[in-house]
Amino acid sequence: MRNINEDTITQAVLAAMAGCKQPRLRTIMVSLVQHLHSFAREVELTEDEWFKAIQFLTAVGHITDDVRQEFILLSDVLGLSTLVTAQNNAKPAGCTEATVFGPFFVENAPEYALGADIANGAGGEPCHVSGQVRSLDGRPLAGVRMDVWQSDEDGHYDVQRPPTETQPHTHRARGRLRTDAQGRYHFRSILAQPYPIPHDGPVGKMLEALGRHPWRPAHLHFMLEAAGHERLITHVFRDQDRYLDSDAVFGVRSTLIAPWVRHEAGPAPDGSVQERPFWTLHYDFVLNPQATTVAASGTDTAGARA
Template sequence: MRNINEDTITQAVLAAMDQCRDARLRTVMTSLVQHLHSFAREVKLTEAEWFQAIQFLTAVGHITDDVRQEFILLSDVLGLSTLVTAQNNVKPTGCTEATVFGPFFVENAPDYPLGADISNGARGEPCFVSGRVTGIDGQPLAGVLMDVWQSDEDGFYDVQKPPTTDQPHTHRARGRIRTDAQGGYHFRSILAQPYPIPHDGPVGKMLDALGRHPWRPAHLHFMLSAPGHERLITHVFRDQDRYLDSDAVFGVRSTLISDWVRHEAGTAPDGTALDRPYYTLNYDFVLNPAKREA
């Protein structure tokens, strides 16, 4: 491995991996090295540019913590998250499409009974969400665990805002429910609003340098888990949103766009009397059967 130059370095790196016992790891790393080296040659990468890239990635790592996942944001805005999601979630026609996970999911969110208000004090106009979950054969799926999470009307998720006297709860506009015997679900939350992804860090600076905006169209996040079926991670987007065709993370699918219906003040779907307008959303999910082991 002496006297390596720009023409021989790629093969030298690949040869250094000859003893790798993990076939998949070797396949992935071989392709990664080849593409990285080809990229550097194609753009004639300078030392100053490469050092700037290292500084950028270092900054992404420094700002990442238990609340903020800047690497997921970076993957999202480069379209890599959507690409990986799309190629790993090919489903039969009729199944609900998957889309990006996003950086604000929280494990072990509070469990709520059907019909509960999962907003838990989050700011926003009242919204009542309902629908059914079925298999691709149309049969209702009972007991499906549904994780739901969303931002408040200010564009922030609960994990982005510390508890306050007015909003002491850690979990807001987030929760888990289960479908009933007929596959039905319903809960109360708040109206989804468009919001910018966190753009005060290195990813935001990159977007600004590229002339891109950080906005996402209004949406609700869902993760559905049911025995015998593939887990579904998806959003439901609010129709007529101005950012549907320019989502900063490329997550929109036409089949995931639905109408939030506005209602004047009156009796809400859960029987409560509301003195202000409210919204309803009805959306049905269709899950794909899990692949059987060979």
């Protein structure tokens, strides 16, 4: 590897990886090196620009912790998360579409009985959510595990709020439920509101420099898992939101947009009487059986997470 120059460096790096014993890793790294080097040549990358990029990635790493995943935000706003999700989640017509995972999922969220209030004190107008989960053949799916999470009316997820003496850190607007024998689900939460992704860090500075806003349209996150079916990670978006056509992370699908209906104070779907106006959302999910995974993407994506 002597006398390397700008014309020979790419082949030298590729040759250095010839001993890789993992075919998939080698395929990925060869393509990565080729594209990175082509990019640097195409834009005639300067040393100052290269160093600023290193500083940017370093800052992304420094702000990332168990609560905030700046690298996922970076992937999201560059459209990479949506690209990976789309190419790994091709499904037959009629199945509910997948979309980006987002950085605020929490493992082992508290389990609730159907009909419970998962808001658990999160600020926002009350909302009753219901629907049914079916297989592609129309069969209701019982016992489907549903993880649900959302932001509060201020645009914050529970993990973004530090604990205080009056409000100890706890799970809010987040929970896990299971569908009943007819595949039905229902719970109480709060009205979804648009919110900005965290933009006080390096990703936010990048968006500002690019003339982009950090806002996401109002939505609920869902992750559904049922035996014999692909796991589904998706959102349900609130119709008529101003950011549906400019989602900062490119996650909107027209099939995932649903009406939130406002009701005056009075009887609610669960039989309770609401003393103030409330909202309802009804949305049905259709899961893809693992045996019918679409092969067009070239991979079996059962259980994939983006």
